[in-house]
Amino acid sequence: DAEITQSPRHKITETGRQVTLACHQTWNHNNMFWYRQDLGHGLRLIHYSYGVQDTNKGEVSDGYSVSRSNTEDLPLTLESAASSQTSVYFCASSDRLSYNEQFFGPGTRLTVL
Amino acid sequence: EDKVVQSPLSLVVHEGDTVTLNCSYEVTNFRSLLWYKQEKKAPTFLFMLTSSGIEKKSGRLSSILDKKELFSILNITATQTGDSAIYLCAVTLDAGNMLTFGGGTRLMVKP
Numbered sequence: 001d002a003e004i005t006q007s008p009r010h011k012i013t014e015t016g017r018q019v020t021l022a023c024h025q026t027w028n029h030n031n032m033f034w035y036r037q038d039l040g041h042g043l044r045l046i047h048y049s050y051g052v053q054d055t056n057k058g059e060v061s062d063g064y065s066v067s068r069s070n071t072e073d074l075p076l077t078l079e080s081a082a083s084s085q086t087s088v089y090f091c092a093s094s095d096r097l098s099y100n101e102q103f104f105g106p107g108t109r110l111t112v113l
Numbered sequence: 114e115d116k117v118v119q120s121p122l123s124l125v126v127h128e129g130d131t132v133t134l135n136c137s138y139e140v141t142n143f144r145s146l147l148w149y150k151q152e153k154k155a156p157t158f159l160f161m162l163t164s165s166g167i168e169k170k171s172g173r174l175s176s177i178l179d180k181k182e183l184f185s186i187l188n189i190t191a192t193q194t195g196d197s198a199i200y201l202c203a204v205t206l207d208a209g210n211m212l213t214f215g216g217g218t219r220l221m222v223k224p
Binding site: 031033035040042043048050058090092096101102103105106107 | 161201211213214215216
Protein backbone atom coordinates (compact mmCIF):
# COMPACT_ATOMS: atom_id res chain seq x y z
CA ASP A 1 0.00 0.00 0.00
CA ALA A 2 1.14 3.52 -0.74
CA GLU A 3 2.14 5.51 2.30
CA ILE A 4 4.03 8.47 3.69
CA THR A 5 6.70 7.90 6.31
CA GLN A 6 8.82 10.17 8.48
CA SER A 7 12.06 9.52 10.30
CA PRO A 8 13.15 9.72 12.96
CA ARG A 9 9.93 9.65 14.97
CA HIS A 10 11.60 11.26 17.96
CA LYS A 11 14.77 13.32 18.07
CA ILE A 12 16.57 15.20 20.82
CA THR A 13 19.33 17.56 19.78
CA GLU A 14 21.29 20.49 21.11
CA THR A 15 21.11 24.15 20.22
CA GLY A 16 23.27 24.98 17.21
CA ARG A 17 23.35 21.52 15.68
CA GLN A 18 22.17 20.80 12.17
CA VAL A 19 19.25 18.40 12.03
CA THR A 20 17.57 16.74 9.06
CA LEU A 21 14.11 15.21 9.20
CA ALA A 22 13.21 12.77 6.46
CA CYS A 23 9.91 12.43 4.63
CA HIS A 24 9.23 9.74 2.05
CA GLN A 25 6.01 9.07 0.13
CA THR A 26 5.17 6.28 -2.27
CA TRP A 27 2.03 7.77 -3.82
CA ASN A 28 4.02 9.48 -6.57
CA HIS A 29 2.47 12.76 -5.48
CA ASN A 30 3.85 15.95 -7.00
CA ASN A 31 3.08 18.12 -3.98
CA MET A 32 4.83 17.77 -0.63
CA PHE A 33 4.58 19.95 2.46
CA TRP A 34 6.20 20.40 5.85
CA TYR A 35 4.23 21.71 8.83
CA ARG A 36 5.00 22.27 12.46
CA GLN A 37 2.39 21.90 15.17
CA ASP A 38 2.55 23.83 18.42
CA LEU A 39 0.00 24.35 21.16
CA GLY A 40 -2.21 27.30 20.36
CA HIS A 41 -1.01 27.60 16.75
CA GLY A 42 -2.45 24.60 15.00
CA LEU A 43 -0.47 23.47 11.95
CA ARG A 44 1.74 26.06 10.28
CA LEU A 45 3.33 25.64 6.89
CA ILE A 46 7.14 25.70 6.80
CA HIS A 47 8.07 24.82 3.20
CA TYR A 48 6.40 23.15 0.27
CA SER A 49 7.25 21.73 -3.13
CA TYR A 50 5.19 21.21 -6.26
CA GLY A 51 7.68 18.94 -7.96
CA VAL A 52 11.32 18.00 -8.41
CA GLN A 53 13.66 20.97 -8.03
CA ASP A 54 10.78 23.17 -6.88
CA THR A 55 10.75 24.54 -3.32
CA ASN A 56 8.80 27.40 -1.76
CA LYS A 57 8.73 29.16 1.59
CA GLY A 58 5.72 28.90 3.82
CA GLU A 59 4.50 30.96 6.72
CA VAL A 60 7.30 30.02 9.18
CA SER A 61 10.31 29.20 6.99
CA ASP A 62 13.08 31.06 8.87
CA GLY A 63 15.75 28.64 10.07
CA TYR A 64 14.56 25.78 7.83
CA SER A 65 15.43 24.59 4.34
CA VAL A 66 14.24 21.82 2.01
CA SER A 67 15.43 20.25 -1.19
CA ARG A 68 13.55 18.10 -3.72
CA SER A 69 15.82 15.93 -5.81
CA ASN A 70 13.21 13.25 -6.56
CA THR A 71 9.44 12.82 -6.37
CA GLU A 72 9.42 10.63 -3.25
CA ASP A 73 11.47 12.64 -0.75
CA LEU A 74 11.39 16.09 0.82
CA PRO A 75 13.94 16.31 3.67
CA LEU A 76 13.64 19.22 6.08
CA THR A 77 16.88 20.68 7.46
CA LEU A 78 17.27 22.87 10.49
CA GLU A 79 20.54 24.65 9.77
CA SER A 80 21.29 25.58 13.39
CA ALA A 81 18.67 24.23 15.75
CA ALA A 82 17.11 26.63 18.26
CA SER A 83 14.94 25.90 21.29
CA SER A 84 12.08 27.71 19.54
CA GLN A 85 12.12 24.90 16.97
CA THR A 86 11.07 22.32 19.54
CA SER A 87 7.85 21.08 18.01
CA VAL A 88 6.06 18.23 16.27
CA TYR A 89 6.77 18.19 12.56
CA PHE A 90 4.39 16.73 9.99
CA CYS A 91 5.08 16.01 6.39
CA ALA A 92 2.17 15.77 3.93
CA SER A 93 1.65 15.08 0.26
CA SER A 94 -1.07 15.52 -2.33
CA ASP A 95 -1.41 15.04 -6.03
CA ARG A 96 -1.10 18.00 -8.33
CA LEU A 97 -4.79 18.99 -8.31
CA SER A 98 -5.11 21.84 -5.84
CA TYR A 99 -8.43 20.74 -4.40
CA ASN A 100 -7.30 17.30 -3.35
CA GLU A 101 -6.80 16.28 0.24
CA GLN A 102 -3.35 16.13 1.75
CA PHE A 103 -2.16 12.89 3.35
CA PHE A 104 -0.09 13.28 6.48
CA GLY A 105 2.86 11.34 7.81
CA PRO A 106 2.99 10.14 11.44
CA GLY A 107 5.02 13.12 12.64
CA THR A 108 8.45 13.70 14.18
CA ARG A 109 8.72 15.04 17.71
CA LEU A 110 11.83 17.22 17.89
CA THR A 111 13.26 18.56 21.13
CA VAL A 112 16.05 21.12 21.03
CA LEU A 113 17.87 21.49 24.36
CA GLU B 114 -3.52 38.09 5.67
CA ASP B 115 -5.42 34.81 5.30
CA LYS B 116 -7.05 33.70 8.52
CA VAL B 117 -8.89 30.59 9.68
CA VAL B 118 -10.46 30.62 13.14
CA GLN B 119 -12.00 27.68 14.94
CA SER B 120 -14.29 27.71 17.94
CA PRO B 121 -14.58 26.65 20.60
CA LEU B 122 -10.97 26.04 21.53
CA SER B 123 -11.97 23.02 23.57
CA LEU B 124 -15.12 21.19 24.50
CA VAL B 125 -16.03 18.50 27.01
CA VAL B 126 -19.24 16.52 26.48
CA HIS B 127 -20.73 13.21 27.56
CA GLU B 128 -21.37 10.22 25.38
CA GLY B 129 -24.56 10.60 23.42
CA ASP B 130 -24.39 14.39 23.22
CA THR B 131 -24.42 16.24 19.90
CA VAL B 132 -21.66 18.76 19.23
CA THR B 133 -21.17 21.50 16.68
CA LEU B 134 -17.70 22.74 15.83
CA ASN B 135 -17.23 26.02 14.02
CA CYS B 136 -14.73 27.22 11.45
CA SER B 137 -14.72 30.73 9.99
CA TYR B 138 -12.33 32.04 7.41
CA GLU B 139 -11.13 35.25 5.84
CA VAL B 140 -9.06 34.42 2.77
CA THR B 141 -8.63 35.66 -0.75
CA ASN B 142 -9.62 33.37 -3.64
CA PHE B 143 -11.18 30.60 -1.56
CA ARG B 144 -11.29 27.21 -3.24
CA SER B 145 -12.20 24.56 -0.65
CA LEU B 146 -12.48 23.85 3.05
CA LEU B 147 -11.29 20.62 4.61
CA TRP B 148 -11.92 19.01 7.99
CA TYR B 149 -9.39 16.68 9.60
CA LYS B 150 -9.50 14.61 12.78
CA GLN B 151 -6.30 14.28 14.78
CA GLU B 152 -6.02 11.72 17.51
CA LYS B 153 -2.59 10.90 18.86
CA LYS B 154 -0.78 11.02 15.55
CA ALA B 155 -1.28 12.44 12.07
CA PRO B 156 -4.40 14.30 10.98
CA THR B 157 -6.79 12.10 9.01
CA PHE B 158 -9.10 13.49 6.37
CA LEU B 159 -12.82 13.78 7.08
CA PHE B 160 -14.47 16.05 4.51
CA MET B 161 -13.78 18.48 1.74
CA LEU B 162 -16.35 21.16 0.95
CA THR B 163 -16.37 23.36 -2.10
CA SER B 164 -20.02 24.35 -2.59
CA SER B 165 -22.33 26.24 -0.27
CA GLY B 166 -25.30 24.52 1.29
CA ILE B 167 -24.44 20.95 0.31
CA GLU B 168 -24.10 18.75 3.36
CA LYS B 169 -21.43 16.10 3.43
CA LYS B 170 -22.16 13.16 5.70
CA SER B 171 -20.24 10.19 7.00
CA GLY B 172 -21.96 8.15 9.66
CA ARG B 173 -22.54 10.38 12.68
CA LEU B 174 -20.43 13.21 11.25
CA SER B 175 -21.71 15.85 8.89
CA SER B 176 -20.46 19.17 7.63
CA ILE B 177 -21.75 22.10 5.64
CA LEU B 178 -20.23 25.23 4.13
CA ASP B 179 -21.63 28.74 3.87
CA LYS B 180 -19.58 30.69 1.35
CA LYS B 181 -21.61 33.85 1.82
CA GLU B 182 -21.02 34.05 5.56
CA LEU B 183 -17.56 32.42 5.26
CA PHE B 184 -17.91 29.59 7.71
CA SER B 185 -18.36 25.87 8.04
CA ILE B 186 -19.70 23.67 10.81
CA LEU B 187 -18.89 20.09 11.71
CA ASN B 188 -21.62 18.22 13.54
CA ILE B 189 -21.15 15.03 15.48
CA THR B 190 -24.28 13.30 16.74
CA ALA B 191 -24.50 10.62 19.44
CA THR B 192 -20.87 11.22 20.40
CA GLN B 193 -18.68 8.34 21.54
CA THR B 194 -15.43 8.31 23.49
CA GLY B 195 -13.67 7.45 20.23
CA ASP B 196 -14.64 10.87 18.90
CA SER B 197 -12.23 12.46 21.37
CA ALA B 198 -9.64 14.22 19.24
CA ILE B 199 -8.50 17.55 17.90
CA TYR B 200 -10.61 18.62 14.92
CA LEU B 201 -8.81 20.78 12.41
CA CYS B 202 -10.27 22.97 9.72
CA ALA B 203 -8.19 24.16 6.76
CA VAL B 204 -8.79 26.10 3.56
CA THR B 205 -7.18 25.94 0.14
CA LEU B 206 -6.95 28.83 -2.26
CA ASP B 207 -7.16 29.05 -6.02
CA ALA B 208 -3.56 30.16 -6.17
CA GLY B 209 -1.91 27.02 -4.84
CA ASN B 210 -2.18 23.67 -3.12
CA MET B 211 -1.29 24.76 0.40
CA LEU B 212 -3.56 24.35 3.38
CA THR B 213 -4.07 27.18 5.85
CA PHE B 214 -5.14 25.66 9.15
CA GLY B 215 -7.17 26.97 12.02
CA GLY B 216 -5.96 26.39 15.57
CA GLY B 217 -8.16 23.35 16.08
CA THR B 218 -10.90 22.38 18.53
CA ARG B 219 -10.02 19.82 21.19
CA LEU B 220 -13.03 17.60 21.87
CA MET B 221 -13.19 15.31 24.86
CA VAL B 222 -16.09 12.87 25.14
CA LYS B 223 -16.57 11.43 28.62
CA PRO B 224 -18.26 8.08 29.19
